[in-house]
Amino acid sequence: MNTVVIVSANAEWRVVKELYPNLEIKNSPYGEYADLKLDSRHLILFHGGWGKISAAATAQYVIDHFKPDLLVNLGTCGGFAGRIETGTVILVERTLVYDIIEQMGDGAEAIEHYASSLDLSWLPANLPDSTLRGLLVSADRDIVVEDIPMLIEKFDAVAADWESGAIAWVAKKNGTRLLILRAVSDLVGGDGGEAYGNLELFHERTKTVMRDLFQRLPSWLNSIKK
Known part of the structure:
Protein backbone atom coordinates (compact mmCIF):
# COMPACT_ATOMS: atom_id res chain seq x y z
CA MET A 1 0.00 0.00 0.00
CA ASN A 2 1.41 3.34 -1.10
CA THR A 3 1.15 5.61 1.95
CA VAL A 4 2.06 9.27 2.29
CA VAL A 5 2.15 10.94 5.71
CA ILE A 6 1.63 14.70 5.68
CA VAL A 7 3.01 16.61 8.65
CA SER A 8 1.76 20.16 8.65
CA ALA A 9 3.28 22.58 11.16
CA ASN A 10 6.96 23.54 11.10
CA ALA A 11 7.36 22.52 14.75
CA GLU A 12 5.86 19.10 13.99
CA TRP A 13 8.19 18.55 11.03
CA ARG A 14 11.24 19.46 13.12
CA VAL A 15 10.30 16.72 15.56
CA VAL A 16 9.96 14.20 12.72
CA LYS A 17 13.50 14.98 11.58
CA GLU A 18 14.71 14.60 15.16
CA LEU A 19 12.94 11.25 15.48
CA TYR A 20 14.48 9.99 12.23
CA PRO A 21 17.84 11.77 11.90
CA ASN A 22 18.99 9.60 9.00
CA LEU A 23 16.27 10.72 6.62
CA GLU A 24 17.49 11.64 3.16
CA ILE A 25 15.70 14.95 2.73
CA LYS A 26 14.43 15.89 -0.71
CA ASN A 27 12.74 19.08 -1.83
CA SER A 28 9.52 19.85 -3.65
CA PRO A 29 8.05 23.23 -4.67
CA TYR A 30 6.03 23.12 -1.44
CA GLY A 31 8.21 21.52 1.19
CA GLU A 32 10.67 18.84 2.20
CA TYR A 33 9.93 15.13 1.96
CA ALA A 34 11.68 11.85 2.60
CA ASP A 35 11.28 8.08 2.43
CA LEU A 36 10.92 6.21 5.69
CA LYS A 37 10.86 2.49 6.43
CA LEU A 38 8.63 2.09 9.47
CA ASP A 39 8.65 -1.53 10.63
CA SER A 40 8.11 -3.37 7.34
CA ARG A 41 6.32 -0.52 5.59
CA HIS A 42 7.70 2.03 3.18
CA LEU A 43 6.24 5.49 3.76
CA ILE A 44 6.75 8.90 2.23
CA LEU A 45 6.88 11.72 4.78
CA PHE A 46 5.92 15.14 3.44
CA HIS A 47 6.11 18.51 5.16
CA GLY A 48 2.79 20.05 4.21
CA GLY A 49 3.23 23.45 5.82
CA TRP A 50 0.93 25.37 8.15
CA GLY A 51 -2.45 26.90 7.33
CA LYS A 52 -5.19 26.13 4.84
CA ILE A 53 -3.38 27.41 1.74
CA SER A 54 -0.33 25.22 2.21
CA ALA A 55 -2.44 22.30 3.40
CA ALA A 56 -4.65 22.31 0.31
CA ALA A 57 -1.79 22.85 -2.13
CA THR A 58 0.44 20.16 -0.68
CA ALA A 59 -2.39 17.64 -0.37
CA GLN A 60 -3.13 18.03 -4.08
CA TYR A 61 0.57 17.94 -4.96
CA VAL A 62 1.06 14.72 -2.99
CA ILE A 63 -1.97 13.09 -4.58
CA ASP A 64 -0.87 14.08 -8.10
CA HIS A 65 2.79 13.11 -7.74
CA PHE A 66 2.76 10.12 -5.39
CA LYS A 67 -0.73 8.72 -6.07
CA PRO A 68 -1.14 7.37 -2.53
CA ASP A 69 -3.54 4.56 -1.68
CA LEU A 70 -3.69 6.17 1.73
CA LEU A 71 -3.02 9.73 2.83
CA VAL A 72 -2.28 10.21 6.54
CA ASN A 73 -2.14 13.49 8.45
CA LEU A 74 -0.50 13.39 11.89
CA GLY A 75 -0.19 16.42 14.12
CA THR A 76 -1.27 18.57 17.01
CA CYS A 77 -4.47 20.40 17.80
CA GLY A 78 -5.69 22.76 20.51
CA GLY A 79 -8.39 21.53 22.86
CA PHE A 80 -11.20 23.38 24.62
CA ALA A 81 -10.57 23.30 28.37
CA GLY A 82 -13.17 21.25 30.20
CA ARG A 83 -14.22 19.32 27.08
CA ILE A 84 -11.09 17.31 26.31
CA GLU A 85 -7.79 16.45 27.96
CA THR A 86 -4.24 17.14 26.86
CA GLY A 87 -2.80 14.14 25.03
CA THR A 88 -6.15 12.85 23.75
CA VAL A 89 -5.82 11.48 20.22
CA ILE A 90 -8.70 12.35 17.91
CA LEU A 91 -9.60 10.09 15.00
CA VAL A 92 -11.15 12.72 12.78
CA GLU A 93 -14.48 11.68 11.27
CA ARG A 94 -15.59 15.11 10.10
CA THR A 95 -13.95 18.48 9.48
CA LEU A 96 -15.23 21.98 8.92
CA VAL A 97 -13.64 25.35 8.34
CA TYR A 98 -15.20 27.90 10.68
CA ASP A 99 -13.41 31.15 9.83
CA ILE A 100 -15.61 31.84 6.79
CA ILE A 101 -17.57 35.09 7.06
CA GLU A 102 -20.33 35.40 4.45
CA GLN A 103 -22.29 38.67 4.53
CA MET A 104 -24.02 38.49 1.14
CA GLY A 105 -25.58 35.07 1.50
CA ASP A 106 -25.98 32.14 3.87
CA GLY A 107 -22.89 31.78 6.07
CA ALA A 108 -23.94 28.32 7.23
CA GLU A 109 -24.17 27.18 3.62
CA ALA A 110 -20.65 28.46 2.93
CA GLU A 146 -14.31 34.44 22.42
CA ASP A 147 -15.01 31.88 19.65
CA ILE A 148 -15.19 28.87 21.95
CA PRO A 149 -18.84 29.26 23.10
CA MET A 150 -19.97 29.60 19.48
CA LEU A 151 -17.95 26.58 18.36
CA ILE A 152 -19.43 24.49 21.15
CA GLU A 153 -23.00 25.69 20.64
CA LYS A 154 -23.03 25.46 16.82
CA PHE A 155 -20.84 22.44 16.22
CA ASP A 156 -20.33 20.68 19.57
CA ALA A 157 -16.60 21.06 18.90
CA VAL A 158 -13.92 19.97 21.37
CA ALA A 159 -10.72 20.91 19.52
CA ALA A 160 -9.37 22.89 16.57
CA ASP A 161 -6.39 23.06 14.25
CA TRP A 162 -5.26 24.94 11.14
CA GLU A 163 -5.08 22.34 8.36
CA SER A 164 -7.38 19.33 8.70
CA GLY A 165 -10.36 20.94 7.01
CA ALA A 166 -8.37 21.76 3.87
CA ILE A 167 -6.66 18.37 3.67
CA ALA A 168 -9.95 16.51 4.11
CA TRP A 169 -11.70 18.58 1.44
CA VAL A 170 -8.96 17.97 -1.14
CA ALA A 171 -8.74 14.25 -0.34
CA LYS A 172 -12.50 13.86 -0.71
CA LYS A 173 -12.49 15.66 -4.07
CA ASN A 174 -9.85 13.21 -5.30
CA GLY A 175 -11.45 10.10 -3.83
CA THR A 176 -8.32 9.44 -1.75
CA ARG A 177 -8.54 7.52 1.51
CA LEU A 178 -7.55 9.74 4.40
CA LEU A 179 -6.61 9.06 8.00
CA ILE A 180 -6.29 12.09 10.28
CA LEU A 181 -4.94 11.54 13.79
CA ARG A 182 -4.47 14.71 15.81
CA ALA A 183 -3.49 14.84 19.48
CA VAL A 184 -4.28 17.69 21.85
CA SER A 185 -1.04 19.54 22.64
CA ASP A 186 -2.53 22.38 24.69
CA LEU A 187 -5.81 23.68 26.08
CA VAL A 188 -7.60 26.99 25.62
CA GLY A 189 -10.29 28.24 27.98
CA GLY A 190 -11.80 31.34 29.51
CA ASP A 191 -8.43 32.37 30.95
CA GLY A 192 -6.68 32.05 27.60
CA GLY A 193 -4.41 29.40 26.17
CA GLU A 194 -1.82 27.61 28.26
CA ALA A 195 0.65 27.81 25.35
CA TYR A 196 -0.20 31.39 24.36
CA GLY A 197 2.88 33.48 25.02
CA ASN A 198 4.72 30.27 25.90
CA LEU A 199 6.09 28.89 22.65
CA GLU A 200 8.51 26.65 24.53
CA LEU A 201 5.58 24.78 26.08
CA PHE A 202 4.06 24.21 22.65
CA HIS A 203 7.37 22.90 21.29
CA GLU A 204 7.76 20.49 24.21
CA ARG A 205 4.18 19.26 23.91
CA THR A 206 4.64 18.88 20.14
CA LYS A 207 7.61 16.57 20.74
CA THR A 208 5.46 14.39 23.00
CA VAL A 209 2.54 14.33 20.56
CA MET A 210 4.56 13.49 17.46
CA ARG A 211 6.56 10.74 19.20
CA ASP A 212 3.32 9.18 20.40
CA LEU A 213 1.59 9.38 17.02
CA PHE A 214 4.50 7.80 15.16
CA GLN A 215 4.68 5.04 17.77
CA ARG A 216 0.99 4.36 17.20
CA LEU A 217 1.12 4.55 13.41
CA PRO A 218 2.30 0.98 12.64
CA SER A 219 -0.63 -0.57 14.51
CA TRP A 220 -3.04 1.67 12.63
CA LEU A 221 -1.55 0.74 9.27
CA ASN A 222 -1.54 -2.95 10.13
CA SER A 223 -5.21 -2.84 11.04
CA ILE A 224 -6.42 -1.40 7.73
CA LYS A 225 -8.75 -3.51 5.62
CA LYS A 226 -7.07 -3.94 2.26
Whole structure:
Protein backbone atom coordinates (compact mmCIF):
# COMPACT_ATOMS: atom_id res chain seq x y z
CA MET A 1 0.00 0.00 0.00
CA ASN A 2 1.41 3.34 -1.10
CA THR A 3 1.15 5.61 1.95
CA VAL A 4 2.06 9.27 2.29
CA VAL A 5 2.15 10.94 5.71
CA ILE A 6 1.63 14.70 5.68
CA VAL A 7 3.01 16.61 8.65
CA SER A 8 1.76 20.16 8.65
CA ALA A 9 3.28 22.58 11.16
CA ASN A 10 6.96 23.54 11.10
CA ALA A 11 7.36 22.52 14.75
CA GLU A 12 5.86 19.10 13.99
CA TRP A 13 8.19 18.55 11.03
CA ARG A 14 11.24 19.46 13.12
CA VAL A 15 10.30 16.72 15.56
CA VAL A 16 9.96 14.20 12.72
CA LYS A 17 13.50 14.98 11.58
CA GLU A 18 14.71 14.60 15.16
CA LEU A 19 12.94 11.25 15.48
CA TYR A 20 14.48 9.99 12.23
CA PRO A 21 17.84 11.77 11.90
CA ASN A 22 18.99 9.60 9.00
CA LEU A 23 16.27 10.72 6.62
CA GLU A 24 17.49 11.64 3.16
CA ILE A 25 15.70 14.95 2.73
CA LYS A 26 14.43 15.89 -0.71
CA ASN A 27 12.74 19.08 -1.83
CA SER A 28 9.52 19.85 -3.65
CA PRO A 29 8.05 23.23 -4.67
CA TYR A 30 6.03 23.12 -1.44
CA GLY A 31 8.21 21.52 1.19
CA GLU A 32 10.67 18.84 2.20
CA TYR A 33 9.93 15.13 1.96
CA ALA A 34 11.68 11.85 2.60
CA ASP A 35 11.28 8.08 2.43
CA LEU A 36 10.92 6.21 5.69
CA LYS A 37 10.86 2.49 6.43
CA LEU A 38 8.63 2.09 9.47
CA ASP A 39 8.65 -1.53 10.63
CA SER A 40 8.11 -3.37 7.34
CA ARG A 41 6.32 -0.52 5.59
CA HIS A 42 7.70 2.03 3.18
CA LEU A 43 6.24 5.49 3.76
CA ILE A 44 6.75 8.90 2.23
CA LEU A 45 6.88 11.72 4.78
CA PHE A 46 5.92 15.14 3.44
CA HIS A 47 6.11 18.51 5.16
CA GLY A 48 2.79 20.05 4.21
CA GLY A 49 3.23 23.45 5.82
CA TRP A 50 0.93 25.37 8.15
CA GLY A 51 -2.45 26.90 7.33
CA LYS A 52 -5.19 26.13 4.84
CA ILE A 53 -3.38 27.41 1.74
CA SER A 54 -0.33 25.22 2.21
CA ALA A 55 -2.44 22.30 3.40
CA ALA A 56 -4.65 22.31 0.31
CA ALA A 57 -1.79 22.85 -2.13
CA THR A 58 0.44 20.16 -0.68
CA ALA A 59 -2.39 17.64 -0.37
CA GLN A 60 -3.13 18.03 -4.08
CA TYR A 61 0.57 17.94 -4.96
CA VAL A 62 1.06 14.72 -2.99
CA ILE A 63 -1.97 13.09 -4.58
CA ASP A 64 -0.87 14.08 -8.10
CA HIS A 65 2.79 13.11 -7.74
CA PHE A 66 2.76 10.12 -5.39
CA LYS A 67 -0.73 8.72 -6.07
CA PRO A 68 -1.14 7.37 -2.53
CA ASP A 69 -3.54 4.56 -1.68
CA LEU A 70 -3.69 6.17 1.73
CA LEU A 71 -3.02 9.73 2.83
CA VAL A 72 -2.28 10.21 6.54
CA ASN A 73 -2.14 13.49 8.45
CA LEU A 74 -0.50 13.39 11.89
CA GLY A 75 -0.19 16.42 14.12
CA THR A 76 -1.27 18.57 17.01
CA CYS A 77 -4.47 20.40 17.80
CA GLY A 78 -5.69 22.76 20.51
CA GLY A 79 -8.39 21.53 22.86
CA PHE A 80 -11.20 23.38 24.62
CA ALA A 81 -10.57 23.30 28.37
CA GLY A 82 -13.17 21.25 30.20
CA ARG A 83 -14.22 19.32 27.08
CA ILE A 84 -11.09 17.31 26.31
CA GLU A 85 -7.79 16.45 27.96
CA THR A 86 -4.24 17.14 26.86
CA GLY A 87 -2.80 14.14 25.03
CA THR A 88 -6.15 12.85 23.75
CA VAL A 89 -5.82 11.48 20.22
CA ILE A 90 -8.70 12.35 17.91
CA LEU A 91 -9.60 10.09 15.00
CA VAL A 92 -11.15 12.72 12.78
CA GLU A 93 -14.48 11.68 11.27
CA ARG A 94 -15.59 15.11 10.10
CA THR A 95 -13.95 18.48 9.48
CA LEU A 96 -15.23 21.98 8.92
CA VAL A 97 -13.64 25.35 8.34
CA TYR A 98 -15.20 27.90 10.68
CA ASP A 99 -13.41 31.15 9.83
CA ILE A 100 -15.61 31.84 6.79
CA ILE A 101 -17.57 35.09 7.06
CA GLU A 102 -20.33 35.40 4.45
CA GLN A 103 -22.29 38.67 4.53
CA MET A 104 -24.02 38.49 1.14
CA GLY A 105 -25.58 35.07 1.50
CA ASP A 106 -25.98 32.14 3.87
CA GLY A 107 -22.89 31.78 6.07
CA ALA A 108 -23.94 28.32 7.23
CA GLU A 109 -24.17 27.18 3.62
CA ALA A 110 -20.65 28.46 2.93
CA ILE A 111 -19.27 26.60 5.95
CA GLU A 112 -21.09 23.42 4.93
CA HIS A 113 -19.59 23.68 1.43
CA TYR A 114 -16.09 23.14 2.83
CA ALA A 115 -17.12 20.60 5.48
CA SER A 116 -16.04 17.01 4.87
CA SER A 117 -17.18 13.71 6.31
CA LEU A 118 -14.43 11.12 6.09
CA ASP A 119 -15.27 7.62 4.88
CA LEU A 120 -13.55 5.42 7.44
CA SER A 121 -15.32 2.19 6.53
CA TRP A 122 -11.93 0.66 5.70
CA LEU A 123 -10.92 0.82 9.36
CA PRO A 124 -11.74 -2.09 11.68
CA ALA A 125 -14.63 -1.88 14.13
CA ASN A 126 -12.15 -2.35 16.98
CA LEU A 127 -9.55 0.37 16.64
CA PRO A 128 -5.92 -0.42 17.52
CA ASP A 129 -5.73 2.01 20.44
CA SER A 130 -7.76 4.42 22.49
CA THR A 131 -8.92 7.39 20.45
CA LEU A 132 -11.79 9.84 20.43
CA ARG A 133 -13.77 9.72 17.20
CA GLY A 134 -15.25 13.01 16.17
CA LEU A 135 -15.20 16.45 14.62
CA LEU A 136 -12.17 18.70 14.25
CA VAL A 137 -12.73 22.33 13.27
CA SER A 138 -10.12 24.35 11.38
CA ALA A 139 -9.24 28.00 10.86
CA ASP A 140 -6.25 30.06 9.82
CA ARG A 141 -5.67 31.15 13.40
CA ASP A 142 -5.14 29.80 16.87
CA ILE A 143 -8.25 29.37 18.96
CA VAL A 144 -9.73 32.71 20.00
CA VAL A 145 -11.22 32.50 23.48
CA GLU A 146 -14.31 34.44 22.42
CA ASP A 147 -15.01 31.88 19.65
CA ILE A 148 -15.19 28.87 21.95
CA PRO A 149 -18.84 29.26 23.10
CA MET A 150 -19.97 29.60 19.48
CA LEU A 151 -17.95 26.58 18.36
CA ILE A 152 -19.43 24.49 21.15
CA GLU A 153 -23.00 25.69 20.64
CA LYS A 154 -23.03 25.46 16.82
CA PHE A 155 -20.84 22.44 16.22
CA ASP A 156 -20.33 20.68 19.57
CA ALA A 157 -16.60 21.06 18.90
CA VAL A 158 -13.92 19.97 21.37
CA ALA A 159 -10.72 20.91 19.52
CA ALA A 160 -9.37 22.89 16.57
CA ASP A 161 -6.39 23.06 14.25
CA TRP A 162 -5.26 24.94 11.14
CA GLU A 163 -5.08 22.34 8.36
CA SER A 164 -7.38 19.33 8.70
CA GLY A 165 -10.36 20.94 7.01
CA ALA A 166 -8.37 21.76 3.87
CA ILE A 167 -6.66 18.37 3.67
CA ALA A 168 -9.95 16.51 4.11
CA TRP A 169 -11.70 18.58 1.44
CA VAL A 170 -8.96 17.97 -1.14
CA ALA A 171 -8.74 14.25 -0.34
CA LYS A 172 -12.50 13.86 -0.71
CA LYS A 173 -12.49 15.66 -4.07
CA ASN A 174 -9.85 13.21 -5.30
CA GLY A 175 -11.45 10.10 -3.83
CA THR A 176 -8.32 9.44 -1.75
CA ARG A 177 -8.54 7.52 1.51
CA LEU A 178 -7.55 9.74 4.40
CA LEU A 179 -6.61 9.06 8.00
CA ILE A 180 -6.29 12.09 10.28
CA LEU A 181 -4.94 11.54 13.79
CA ARG A 182 -4.47 14.71 15.81
CA ALA A 183 -3.49 14.84 19.48
CA VAL A 184 -4.28 17.69 21.85
CA SER A 185 -1.04 19.54 22.64
CA ASP A 186 -2.53 22.38 24.69
CA LEU A 187 -5.81 23.68 26.08
CA VAL A 188 -7.60 26.99 25.62
CA GLY A 189 -10.29 28.24 27.98
CA GLY A 190 -11.80 31.34 29.51
CA ASP A 191 -8.43 32.37 30.95
CA GLY A 192 -6.68 32.05 27.60
CA GLY A 193 -4.41 29.40 26.17
CA GLU A 194 -1.82 27.61 28.26
CA ALA A 195 0.65 27.81 25.35
CA TYR A 196 -0.20 31.39 24.36
CA GLY A 197 2.88 33.48 25.02
CA ASN A 198 4.72 30.27 25.90
CA LEU A 199 6.09 28.89 22.65
CA GLU A 200 8.51 26.65 24.53
CA LEU A 201 5.58 24.78 26.08
CA PHE A 202 4.06 24.21 22.65
CA HIS A 203 7.37 22.90 21.29
CA GLU A 204 7.76 20.49 24.21
CA ARG A 205 4.18 19.26 23.91
CA THR A 206 4.64 18.88 20.14
CA LYS A 207 7.61 16.57 20.74
CA THR A 208 5.46 14.39 23.00
CA VAL A 209 2.54 14.33 20.56
CA MET A 210 4.56 13.49 17.46
CA ARG A 211 6.56 10.74 19.20
CA ASP A 212 3.32 9.18 20.40
CA LEU A 213 1.59 9.38 17.02
CA PHE A 214 4.50 7.80 15.16
CA GLN A 215 4.68 5.04 17.77
CA ARG A 216 0.99 4.36 17.20
CA LEU A 217 1.12 4.55 13.41
CA PRO A 218 2.30 0.98 12.64
CA SER A 219 -0.63 -0.57 14.51
CA TRP A 220 -3.04 1.67 12.63
CA LEU A 221 -1.55 0.74 9.27
CA ASN A 222 -1.54 -2.95 10.13
CA SER A 223 -5.21 -2.84 11.04
CA ILE A 224 -6.42 -1.40 7.73
CA LYS A 225 -8.75 -3.51 5.62
CA LYS A 226 -7.07 -3.94 2.26
